[in-house]
Amino acid sequence: MIAMSNAGASRLVLRNDVAELERLAGWIEGFTGQGTSPDVSFAVQLCLEEAVANIIMYGGAKDDAIVIAVELERNCGALVARIEDNGQQFDPTRAPPPAPAVSLEQAKVGDVGIHLMRSFANGMDYERRDGRNRLTLRFVEPAAPSSE
Amino acid sequence: MDISADDLAGGITKVVLRGRFDTTGAVVVELPFNKVATEKQKIVVDLSAVNFLASYGIRVLLVGAKVVKSKGGSLVIVCPDNNVAKVLKTAGMDSLIPIYQTEAAATAALAS
Numbered sequence: 001m002i003a004m005s006n007a008g009a010s011r012l013v014l015r016n017d018v019a020e021l022e023r024l025a026g027w028i029e030g031f032t033g034q035g036t037s038p039d040v041s042f043a044v045q046l047c048l049e050e051a052v053a054n055i056i057m058y059g060g061a062k063d064d065a066i067v068i069a070v071e072l073e074r075n076c077g078a079l080v081a082r083i084e085d086n087g088q089q090f091d092p093t094r095a096p097p098p099a100p101a102v103s104l105e106q107a108k109v110g111d112v113g114i115h116l117m118r119s120f121a122n123g124m125d126y127e128r129r130d131g132r133n134r135l136t137l138r139f140v141e142p143a144a145p146s147s148e
Numbered sequence: 149m150d151i152s153a154d155d156l157a158g159g160i161t162k163v164v165l166r167g168r169f170d171t172t173g174a175v176v177v178e179l180p181f182n183k184v185a186t187e188k189q190k191i192v193v194d195l196s197a198v199n200f201l202a203s204y205g206i207r208v209l210l211v212g213a214k215v216v217k218s219k220g221g222s223l224v225i226v227c228p229d230n231n232v233a234k235v236l237k238t239a240g241m242d243s244l245i246p247i248y249q250t251e252a253a254a255t256a257a258l259a260s
Contacts, residue, residue, distance in 0.1 A: 109211055
């Protein structure tokens, strides 16, 4: 389901099913296709994949019907992504950074998704409102090299 | 996403991954990748045709590297594209799995 909510914004509604991630990727590609640098497109793809995969896998019990709404919008030169879901309360901005692994044998598997989001997005804000998680991510194009 | 494996000289196996190494792609290659990691001792993972990497893909690489290491073997990565290399570095994988820019350097490291 894709609907244009206002000029320059686009909205996609997903179910908590891993198969939905493919639809998310195609939809992001359609939005970022023109006027977005390859690096920012990559960052948006990465952060939204991580955020939505987290909700699908950990947002509720297997049979809970969780609805995930994703919005992308260009705003003052930045690309803004909003992810809203009715799953259990989870604030990724408060998740502690993963501890650096001392060796391959002792390295913990997992726990890098939120760290990747923090590193690839230029800003990440969370609020819990009306029983829903609302995560806002900002992506800024790197400044063009000065012509002077 | 797809995966292929070929035996090189010196008991080295080259695994080529292609496509989008996200959750969807990782689910597809996870089993065949684990099979190679279980059966082989020296593995070069060619990421030059991987244009996207997310945390589930990192998980598959890390689990494979751990399996090979536990048998006394070694798994290395070769030729990740810029953004894929940045994901590996951000996730701290560059200190756990050696990353090389050429296949020659990777196979030389495995042969030694």
